[in-house]
Amino acid sequence: xxxxxxxxxxxxxxxxxxxxxxxxxxxxxxxxxxxxxxxxxxxxxxxxxxxxxxxxxxxxxxxxxxxxxxxxxxxxxxxxxxxxxxxxxxxxxxxxxxxxxxxxxxxxxxxxxxxxxxxxxxxxxxxxxxxxxxxxxxxxxxxxxxxxxxxxxxxxxxxxxxxxxxxxxxxxxxxxxxxxxxxxxxxxxxxxxxxxxxxxxxxxxxxxxxxxxxxxxxxxxxxxxxxxxxxxxx
Amino acid sequence: xxxxxxxxxxxxxxxxxxxxxxxxxxxxxxxxxxxxxxxxxxxxxxxxxxxxxxxxxxxxxxxxxxxxxxxxxxxxxxxxxxxxxxxxxxxxxxxxxxxxxxxxxxxxxxxxxxxxxxxxxxxxxxxxxxxxxxxxxxxxxxxxxxxxxxxxxxxxxxxxxxxxxxxxxxxxxxxxxxxxxxxxxxxxxxxxxxxxxxxxxxxxxxxxxxxxxxxxxxxxxxxxxxxxxxxxxx
DNA sequence: CGGGCCCTTGACGTTAGTCAAAGAGCGTGG
DNA sequence: CCACGCTCTTTGACTAACGTCAAGGGCCCG
Numbered sequence: 001x002x003x004x005x006x007x008x009x010x011x012x013x014x015x016x017x018x019x020x021x022x023x024x025x026x027x028x029x030x031x032x033x034x035x036x037x038x039x040x041x042x043x044x045x046x047x048x049x050x051x052x053x054x055x056x057x058x059x060x061x062x063x064x065x066x067x068x069x070x071x072x073x074x075x076x077x078x079x080x081x082x083x084x085x086x087x088x089x090x091x092x093x094x095x096x097x098x099x100x101x102x103x104x105x106x107x108x109x110x111x112x113x114x115x116x117x118x119x120x121x122x123x124x125x126x127x128x129x130x131x132x133x134x135x136x137x138x139x140x141x142x143x144x145x146x147x148x149x150x151x152x153x154x155x156x157x158x159x160x161x162x163x164x165x166x167x168x169x170x171x172x173x174x175x176x177x178x179x180x181x182x183x184x185x186x187x188x189x190x191x192x193x194x195x196x197x198x199x200x201x202x203x204x205x206x207x208x209x210x211x212x213x214x215x216x217x218x219x220x221x222x223x224x225x226x227x228x229x230x231x232x233x234x
Numbered sequence: 235x236x237x238x239x240x241x242x243x244x245x246x247x248x249x250x251x252x253x254x255x256x257x258x259x260x261x262x263x264x265x266x267x268x269x270x271x272x273x274x275x276x277x278x279x280x281x282x283x284x285x286x287x288x289x290x291x292x293x294x295x296x297x298x299x300x301x302x303x304x305x306x307x308x309x310x311x312x313x314x315x316x317x318x319x320x321x322x323x324x325x326x327x328x329x330x331x332x333x334x335x336x337x338x339x340x341x342x343x344x345x346x347x348x349x350x351x352x353x354x355x356x357x358x359x360x361x362x363x364x365x366x367x368x369x370x371x372x373x374x375x376x377x378x379x380x381x382x383x384x385x386x387x388x389x390x391x392x393x394x395x396x397x398x399x400x401x402x403x404x405x406x407x408x409x410x411x412x413x414x415x416x417x418x419x420x421x422x423x424x425x426x427x428x429x430x431x432x433x434x435x436x437x438x439x440x441x442x443x444x445x446x447x448x449x450x451x452x453x454x455x456x457x458x459x460x461x462x463x464x465x466x467x468x
Numbered sequence: 469c470g471g472g473c474c475c476t477t478g479a480c481g482t483t484a485g486t487c488a489a490a491g492a493g494c495g496t497g498g
Numbered sequence: 499c500c501a502c503g504c505t506c507t508t509t510g511a512c513t514a515a516c517g518t519c520a521a522g523g524g525c526c527c528g
Binding site: 062064065066067068070072084085087088090093094117120123124126127128130131133134135137138139140141142144145146147184222223224 | 296298299300301302304306318319321322324327328351354357358360361362364365367368369371372373374375376378379380381418456457458
Binding site: 382383384419420422423426427440 | 484
């Protein structure tokens with residue numbers, strides 16, 4: 001249990017809070033191990049809990065009226081989800097599902113509510129988490145609206161690169177079906193879009209991406225789609 | 235000034251709060267009238283203020299690295315923006331611009347911070363506003379990812395309809411360039427997509443949309459794009 | 469060895485963006 | 499009052515981006 005607490009303390013939601021104010025909350029939670037593909041909660045359900053990911057990957061998604069799945073967010077270790085809905089007594093805006101075998105810490109909404117009521121810093125922490133989520137959504141939305149599939153992949157890969165390298169090889173963190181969903185593409189389109197990156201110095205080998213030049217990739221990622229078809233740098 | 239206060243009290247952010255706790259905050263704010271097309275704040279600026287729209291329309295948008303504008307949100311009377319960034323001492327995640335002549339109440343971030351520190355309900359209110367914004371973003375993102383342009387327009391129009399009618403005429407709330415931006419389309423595509431709604435009982439006349447049957451439009455809006463091209467209801 | 473599942477590829481259709489042009493409203497100034 | 503210029507909107511022709519359907523290869527696991 002010690003280990004659980006240590007991991008949970010590093011969660012984005014908790015890391016800036018005084019330790020003692022958080023530990024009691026964490027220790028009220030229960031740890032769950034769930035298998036790949038298992039559902040954690042459903043969109044529209046009352047938000048009975050907040051979750052902290054101790055290990056593994058979780059996707060948040062919505063099912064549209066016509067039945068297709070839309071990936072809203074993909075989270076891993078030390079990320080939390082459900083906290084905003086939990087404190088407000090609302091319903092989950094998305095469904096959540098494990099995409100790998102996953103260890104979760106589940107904390108009761110009421111416990112969180114009490115903690116928030118008892119402590120202004122805790123309230124601020126939840127607020128700050130919501131703001132960051134918001135910001136991430138806004139950025140993602142902007143990407144989807146203004147970049148082509150290949151450019152979105154480029155951004156995705158750049159996000160996986162260590163910041164100070166010029167050439168690097170990154171491991172794709174989850175399977176390509178999920179990457180496609182996250183980037184708003186079908187798997188077939190993803191596969192083709194990967195190949196459009198070849199002339200920009202990216203090779204995909206199984207679950208690895210070999211990037212020749214981060215700078216070159218960034219140029220491509222932020223290039224105006226309008227200008228791309230007439231490069232004539234000859 | 236009485237009138238300003240009354241309008242501001244109806245803002246989504248304030249309406250559930252005890253009146254006296256809000257009035258002093260509102261009265262610290264200053265009213266501004268700004269013209270169509272004028273900038274209110276820029277993305278990346280420190281969030282010095284929270285704004286309440288007293289009258290008019292405001293768009294929140296981002297400029298992508300390649301220079302294109304992405305509309306994130308379009309707001310009108312009694313909506314607030316900037317509050318989440320203001321209380322967290324962050325930077326604005328978007329730029330804001332008036333799309334009509336607009337009256338704004340501008341409230342200093344520090345005043346808001348003090349109010350939040352002094353009152354748990356106020357903190358909850360900000361949190362709740364952030365959550366709703368979040369939810370709206372998630373829904374919008376899901377729409378963009380899973381519906382065609384014409385279907386997004388259909389949803390947009392349905393959102394303008396009074397809830398209990400079968401046939402109705404709605405006025406488009408702002409110009410078509412902005413509607414296009416909001417729905418993730420170019421004006422030309424919007425114009426063409428409008429025409430695709432004709433067989434589903436929608437006519438666009440100037441700035442009005444005449445809807446023959448709300449139910450029929452809803453069917454179209456939520457139909458699986460896959461099945462749409464072979465309806466053969468003959 | 470066989471059955472899934474993931475991933476890729478090809479052929480084709482749909483959707484939306486680009487470029488160019490022209491029509492419709494509207495305020496201004498002659 | 500009308501001509502003019504302006505912006506918003508529509509249209510046409512073409513292209514790029516993406517989805518769909520179908521097929522096949524690689525891989526893991528029973």
